[in-house]
Amino acid sequence: MHYRLPHPGQGILGPAPAIYSSQPTTLPSAFSIMPPQDPTWHMDTGASSHLNFNASNLSTIFDKRLFPSVHVGDGKSIPVTNTGHSIIPSHHRPLHLHNVLVTPNIIKNLIFVRQFTRDNNCTIEFDAFGFSVKDYLTRHILLRCDSSGDLYPVTKPSTSPIAFLSTSASTWHQRLGHPGDQVLRSLVSSRFISCNKEKTSHICHACQLGKHVKLxxxxxDSIVEHRFDIIHSDLWTSLIISSSGFKYYVLFLDHFSHYL
Incomplete structure (x- = not known):
């Protein structure tokens, strides 16, 4: 994250006092004239640790510091006061932020993307409209955050229902290559997939066709000398329903004449 100090004699909100041109600008004073601190988390692929400016935003706080300070983009360092953990809620499971460094002089709370994906067994896909956090194994969208600015802020999960939350067992049956009911129950019990719709008596037509067996x-060595000595018959299902509404038909074949 890069910070640019004001030019001598010029502040962010207007002309600066003469102190800026007569004395060197220190880092605390530079942060004091910057915009207010934002409590929102931001995804940052360039950060090397989770950073938060306020310890009260964390769920767990330790009275120790993993590092005495962190370096920012202009080469200066800012002090670290505490270390803790935090949690980002999502529709399926909480997303953990481990070993967050509390740095009171930081302006934006930053999420170290590499550590985040390791700790939560997930992937993050960035696009022009925001980013999506997906489960690494199931590819479920755990969190979707839209952004119209230059950063990728972490917004609260929407309370409105979304499509993948109402997936039925029959839909997962088709998505996963038509496994049996026992396989689906095992995946549900292991929380690899979730089925929130009530189970209905659905018969898979593709499974019926694919699992048909034929002797x-x-x-x-049969030898016949006259018609009607041996008659072969077979019952089949027609893909096209007849004009009378029937979809089954039976074949009778004379062995001697091969007349159908």
Whole structure:
């Protein structure tokens, strides 16, 4: 994260006092004239630690410091006062922020992307409209945050229902390559997938066709000398319903004449 100090004689909100041109600008005074601190978390691929300016924003606080200070983009360092943990809520499971460094002089709360993906077994996909946090194994969207600015802030999860929250067992059956009910129950119990719709008596047409079996045809030594000595018959299902509304048909074949 880069910070640019004001030019001598010029402040952010207007002409600065003469002290800026007569004395060197220190880091605390530079931060004091910057915009107010933002409590929102921001995804940052360049950060090397989670940074937060206020210890009260953390769920767990330790009376120790992993590092005495952190370096910012202009080469200066800012002090670290505490270390703690925090949690970002999502629709499926909480997302953890471990070993957050409390740095009171930071302006934006930053999330170290690399550590975040490791600790939560997830991936982050950035796009022009925001970013999506997805479960690494199931590819479920755990958190979607939209952004219209230059940064990627972490917004609160929407309370409105979204599509993947109402996935039925039949939908997962089709998505995962038509596994059996026992496999789906195992995935649900392991929380790899979630089925929030009530189970309905759904018969998969593709499974019926794909799992049909047929006995092998054996060579026949039967010898016939007259018609109707041996008649072969078979029952089949038609893909096209007849004009009378039937979809099954039966075949009768004379062995001697091969007349159908």
């Amino acid at each position: 092998p045809f054996h060579s026949s």
